[in-house]
Amino acid sequence: MATPTKTVAIEEIATDFKESTAAVLTEYRGLTVAQLKELRRSLGQETKYAVVKNTLTAIAAKEAGIDAFDGQLAGPTAIAFIKGDAVAAAKSLTEFAKANDKLVIKAGFFEGNALDEAGIKALAALESREHQLARVAGVLKAPASAAARIVDALRAKLEENGGEAAEAAPADEA
Template sequence: MPAQYKIDKVAEIESHIKENAGLFVVNYHGLTVMQAQELRRNLREVGSEMKVYKNNLARLALKNQEQPEIGDMLVGPVAYVFYEQEPVETAKALKDFAAKTKDVLEVKGGISEGKAITAEDARAIADLPTKDQLLGQIAGLISGFARGTAVCVNGVASGLARAISQVSEQKEAA
């Protein structure tokens, strides 16, 4: 029979998996305590949280929650970065921190939208624009289209008015 603290820890991991949209698995070997604290602070700012669990307990919790198999990533000293909604900001924070620390931090992969992702997928996610940036781009496109339509419609009406004015002037002159 497993020890009670292990059962409690598996339940804690399962609740993190349920409450969050996904997770990244990172190798944090080589980070100093100060760097780890800075990373946790950076992740909190984007609505994410980094936790360290025993790999066997995490593997069991992932299996209990019917998550994809990512057992090959769960080797060595790894931490789990849980994100609540969008993976983009969390992936960007991890990428920026890895670059700042000269790649001491390594993203091994994770789970996003119920699917296992590789380290390359995580890097690709980090290169995507955030949801707010995309909404801004869409608003700009809509605004540009509306402005173009208004100019076009106004051009037709003003052209018609000029044509009527010229015809009127020609009739008065004659």
């Protein structure tokens, strides 16, 4: 029989899974409290990095319909519940893991798909959402900019000719 405290913990973890676009399972054995604080700060406001109990997390993941962590929940475990930009959070985790070899990235899920360590590193290698949006905006802006330059060049040519081309056009139509 589950105690009320454990039931509440399971519900909280399940809610975190359901509200997250991504989650990354890590092992933090050997990290100091100061290092964990630094990691949490680097992940930003939209990512919750929580130390979890393995059995409760397994139950909560099952309730949330996530099977990405099957067989991975062993040892000191913490999960980064990512509600914002998954690429930025994955970058922060992989960069922190490079600097602190005691942080081990085990597995994760992103938009319902299970990821292994290589998948999380591949996610971290992508450009951030803001950079991708800026690139799309640039591509969308290019045709409008080209059209504006053409119209401006036509206006300048008309001014250079003293408006003769504008007067000649109606005569050609008649």
